[in-house]
Amino acid sequence: MSAAASMRTRAPLMQARSVTRSYGGNIGCRDVSFTLYPGEVIGIVGESGSGKSTLLACLSGRLEPDSGVISYDMRGRGFVDIQTLSEPERRMLMRTDWGMVHQNPRDGLRMAVSAGGNVGERLMAVGARHYGDIRGEAQNWLAKVEIDLERIDDKPRTFSGGMQQRLQIARNLVTTPRLVFMDEPTGGLDVSVQARLLDLLRGLVRELGIAVIVVTHDLAVVRLLADRLMVMRRGEVVEHGLTDQVLDDPHHPYTQLLVSSVLQA
Amino acid sequence: MSGARESGYNFAYLDEQTKRMIRRTLLKALAAPGYQAPFGGREMPLAYGWGTGGIQVTASVIGPEDVLKVIDQGADDTTNAVSIRRFFQLVADVETTEATEKATVIQTRHRIPEAPLEEGQIIVYQVPQPEPLRHLEPREVETRKMHAYAEYGLMQVRLYEDIARYGHIATTYDYPVMVNGRYLMAPSPIPKFDNPKMQDNPAIQLFGAGREKRIYAIPPYTSVRSLDFEDHPFRTQSWDQRCALCDADDSYLDEVITDDRGGRMFVCSDTDYCARRRANGHVGAQGAIDPVGEKTDALSGDAQ
Ligand SMILES: Nc1ncnc2c1ncn2[C@@H]1O[C@H](COP(=O)(O)OP(=O)(O)OP(=O)(O)O)[C@@H](O)[C@H]1O
Ligand SMILES: [Mg+2]
Numbered sequence: 305m306s307a308a309a310s311m312r313t314r315a316p317l318m319q320a321r322s323v324t325r326s327y328g329g330n331i332g333c334r335d336v337s338f339t340l341y342p343g344e345v346i347g348i349v350g351e352s353g354s355g356k357s358t359l360l361a362c363l364s365g366r367l368e369p370d371s372g373v374i375s376y377d378m379r380g381r382g383f384v385d386i387q388t389l390s391e392p393e394r395r396m397l398m399r400t401d402w403g404m405v406h407q408n409p410r411d412g413l414r415m416a417v418s419a420g421g422n423v424g425e426r427l428m429a430v431g432a433r434h435y436g437d438i439r440g441e442a443q444n445w446l447a448k449v450e451i452d453l454e455r456i457d458d459k460p461r462t463f464s465g466g467m468q469q470r471l472q473i474a475r476n477l478v479t480t481p482r483l484v485f486m487d488e489p490t491g492g493l494d495v496s497v498q499a500r501l502l503d504l505l506r507g508l509v510r511e512l513g514i515a516v517i518v519v520t521h522d523l524a525v526v527r528l529l530a531d532r533l534m535v536m537r538r539g540e541v542v543e544h545g546l547t548d549q550v551l552d553d554p555h556h557p558y559t560q561l562l563v564s565s566v567l568q569a
Numbered sequence: 570m571s572g573a574r575e576s577g578y579n580f581a582y583l584d585e586q587t588k589r590m591i592r593r594t595l596l597k598a599l600a601a602p603g604y605q606a607p608f609g610g611r612e613m614p615l616a617y618g619w620g621t622g623g624i625q626v627t628a629s630v631i632g633p634e635d636v637l638k639v640i641d642q643g644a645d646d647t648t649n650a651v652s653i654r655r656f657f658q659l660v661a662d663v664e665t666t667e668a669t670e671k672a673t674v675i676q677t678r679h680r681i682p683e684a685p686l687e688e689g690q691i692i693v694y695q696v697p698q699p700e701p702l703r704h705l706e707p708r709e710v711e712t713r714k715m716h717a718y719a720e721y722g723l724m725q726v727r728l729y730e731d732i733a734r735y736g737h738i739a740t741t742y743d744y745p746v747m748v749n750g751r752y753l754m755a756p757s758p759i760p761k762f763d764n765p766k767m768q769d770n771p772a773i774q775l776f777g778a779g780r781e782k783r784i785y786a787i788p789p790y791t792s793v794r795s796l797d798f799e800d801h802p803f804r805t806q807s808w809d810q811r812c813a814l815c816d817a818d819d820s821y822l823d824e825v826i827t828d829d830r831g832g833r834m835f836v837c838s839d840t841d842y843c844a845r846r847r848a849n850g851h852v853g854a855q856g857a858i859d860p861v862g863e864k865t866d867a868l869s870g871d872a873q
Contacts, residue, residue, distance in 0.1 A: 392718035399722075414705065414726075420733055421726050428729065429722030435732050435798040457733050 315377065317342045317483060317515050323362050323372035331539035332358035336372070338534060338544065342482060343513040347530030347547060349520060349562065355539040356519040357487055363517060364404060364485045365394045376483075399429050403476030403484035403514075407491045409468035412475070413460045419446060419471055420456040426479045445474040449504060466497035470504065477508065484509075486518040490525055502528045523563065527551060535559045581628040582660040587611055591629035591784070595775060598786035603748025604716070605699050605783040613779065620653060620678055621779030623695035627676045630691055630775070631657065636664045638672035643680040643821065643838035650678075667841045679742075681763040683820045683842040686772035688789065694757040696778035699785065701745045701755040721753045724796060732801055741806065747794045748787055756793075762805045762821045767793040812837045815846035816853040827855075 318340040325332040333355035340346055348356050361367035363374055365386050375383045379401055386394065398404065406412035413422055423442040424432070432438050443453055449470035451463075460468050469489060476484055489505070490498040506529055509516055518529060526533055526547055533550045535543040535558065543556040554560045579585065587609075594608040613621040631637065637657055641650040645667040653676060654665050666672050669684040678695040686692060702712045705723050715721065724745050731739045744761035748754045756767060757776060767774060767787060774787040787793060797803040811818045813834035820842055822835040834855055837843035847856060 391714070392720075395714070395718060395720065416705070417726055418730060418733055421730050424729055425722055425726050428725040429720065433725070433797075433799050435729065435800050438729060439733070 314341055316340060317344075318363070318374065318376045319383075320363060321373045321375075323359065323369045323374060325358055325362055325367060325369045331355070333362065333536070334539040336534075336536075336541050338541075340483075340515055340517065342515055343509075344532065345509060345516040345518065345530045347518050347520065347526030347533045348536060349523060349526055349533065350536030351521065351562075354536040356521075356536055358539075359536070360485055360487055360517065360519050364402065365389070365398070379482075399426050400479050401481050401483065403479075403481040405469070405472050405476060405484060405486040405489045407488035409460065409465070409472055412472040413468060415459065415461050418457045418459060419451065419463070422460060422471060422475045423478050426475065430479065441478060445478050446471075448477075448508065449474040464497075465493050466501055469493065469501055473505065473508070477512065477514070480512060481514065483515045483517070486516060488520055488522075489518065490520070490522065498522075498525075505529060523551065535562065580633070580661055581631055581657070582613075583611060583625065583628045587625075588629040591625055594784045595626070595629065595786060598775070598784050599773070599788050601752070602787050602791050603746075603752030603754040603785060605778075605785045608782055608784050615652070615656075617780040619649060620676070620695035622777030622781075622784070623676050623678070623693050623779075624653060624656070624777075625779065626693045626775050626777035626784060627657070627674060628661070630693070631661055631663060631674050633661070633663065635673045636666050636671055637661075638666050638669065638675045638841075639677075640675065640680060640682065640839075640841075641678045643682075643823075644840045646840070668845075669841055677759075679758050679760075680821070680838060681759055681766045683817075683837070683839045684845075686766075686770055688771040690772040692772050692774050694759070694774070694776045696755070696757045696776050696783070697780070698743075699755055699776070699778040699781050699783040701743075701753055716752060719751065721747075724753055725798075728796060728798065728801075732798070738797065738801055738803075744803075745796050747792075747796065749791050750794075752785075753796075754785060754787075754793075760806060760821055761795065761803075764793070764795045764803070765805065769793075808835060810835050811853060812843060812846075813853045813855040815843045815851045815856060817843065817846055817851070 316339045321337050323336045324334050336359055348359060350356055362369045374386045376386050378384050404412065420439060420442040423445050424438040427438050427441055443456060446453055446456055451467055451470055460471055463471060490501055493501065502525060520526060530547045533545060533547045534541045537558045543550055543554065543559045550559060551563055554563050591608055594606045598604060598606045611625060613624055615621055639650040639654040641647040644650065657663055658665060669682040674691045674693065676693045700712055702715060702723055705727055706712050728738050742760050743755055743758045744764055746754050746756055746764060756764060769790050771789050773789060776785045795803040808822050812820060812822060814836050817837055820837045820839055823838045824833055824835055827834055
């Protein structure tokens with residue numbers, strides 16, 4: 305992986321140290337540490353209940369860890385412990401330099417707002433006040449995610465599942481974030497639709513140099529998308545490495561089981 | 570005060586403790602122009618939708634020396650306006666008027682009078698939905714944060730949607746404004762024609778929402794800017810004709826049906842303004858033939 309190698313020479317974008325979060329007596333995630341470099345895609349896999357969503361929610365500042373530190377290289381500010389950010393600062397980060405693609409498009413889209421409005425919202429949130437420019441950008445991004453421009457004024461509820469996910473992606477990428485969180489972005493889609501979405505995602509991420517943390521239980525997703533892989537089990541990362549290495553030569557027995565697809569059905 | 574005493578109510582209906590509570594809320598609202606201050610609204614002897622929020626505000630600011638004007642859609646003699654005026658005559662025994670400049674307190678639904686307001690006057694708006702973001706964001710917790718952090722991109726999205734659908738900003742009433750450069754505010758369902766009147770107005774503007782139990786305010790001489798886009802600037806409605814009764818070309822016109830054969834005319838929605846102009850000798854195209862009473866009948870049947 306030449307991309308991964310060149311990343312090492314750059315400063316990290318995000319660092320997680322011993323991130324732990326439990327729900328009462330239940331472990332959500334425990335002692336998770338990793339470093340993410342600009343433009344890098346990290347996949348988080350593991351069976352249901354292994355703590356993927358909990359970890360992602362902590363990393364994206366939506367859930368407070370019980371302990372551990374998550375620091376992020378904020379534009380013009382340098383490394384900041386995201387827990388020390390005020391709520392408006394975190395919300396600002398979430399709609400500018402970060403993105404979030406949800407499994408359920410309902411959580412990530414405004415269903416009562418047109419596709420163009422969905423894409424334009426972030427621009428308007430950061431002060432864009434020229435309708436023609438906003439619309440032009442929206443068209444740009446709809447084209448990038450292969451949504452017919454004829455559909456720009458249609459509501460997302462009239463879109464297929466795959467189109468809704470692509471719209472979510474456009475809506476997030478329009479402010480050219482440096483980091484996008486994705487929770488099961490292809491979940492609930494047909495296999496052929498999944499493949500197309502993954503292809504598109506991979507192209508965009510490479511083209512724009514966006515870092516991604518993608519959570520999935522689907523090894524095909526990480527195989528195609530992720531430079532590196534973290535395998536989670538019962539809240540802990542049991543294996544961590546370059547995607548191809550982990551998948552082709554798994555060391556931990558749980559990963560071996562996962563790869564042998566016993567747990568995939 | 571004798572009327573109030575005889576009727577067995579406290580002056581202006583509300584007990585003094587409630588009035589104090591509402592006045593405190595009003596002061597808070599005036600200190601943060603456009604901010605929706607919650608208040609412990611009281612049950613009023615009128616159903617929600619009949620201006621209970623406005624009535625509570627009026628009841629809290631009105632004194633025995635005040636002169637009250639009540640309008641609904643610009644008219645003093647519609648059902649809603651008449652019943653609110655009667656209510657205050659009964660419980661506060663105040664003098665009432667239809668003349669905008671004679672009033673010290675004006676309670677309104679859907680209009681701002683055409684005659685410029687002055688220092689010392691208070692205008693009280695009845696507000697059915699105080700939250701301008703509600704259509705787009707149903708979660709109260711979220712809209713509260715949006716106001717707290719001045720995150721108003723979403724309101725712009727609504728205007729974007731208008732232009733995308735209709736080619737222009739089609740919102741014609743309850744048109745969103747930024748108050749004092751800080752809070753996004755719903756001006757209540759007044760026509761956008763009235764929006765510029767809120768800007769730098771010498772009067773105190775108070776807004777009461779009964780069902781939602783919110784009060785907000787615009788102090789005198791405050792900046793009130795209607796949202797828009799650079800390439801789709803805010804514009805008020807305009808008509809290519811004048812008032813058929815008083816010939817005014819600067820007032821908000823209502824289209825009214827004049828007979829059962831499809832006859833129509835455009836007349837001032839502000840009945841006081843129109844009557845005053847006619848008294849001063851202005852005559853519109855149909856002003857000479859059409860009696861005053863007919864116009865107001867048509868109006869009251871036209872309520873939204
Ligand atoms: N809100 C919550 N309250 C209590 N326990 C929770 C909550 N959310 C998650 N958990 C528990 O934390 C653990 C990790 O859950 P999490 O949702 O992070 O797993 P996941 O890997 O995302 O699973 P899935 O693949 O099913 O989405 C599970 O045991 C789960 O039951
Ligand atoms: Mg999950």
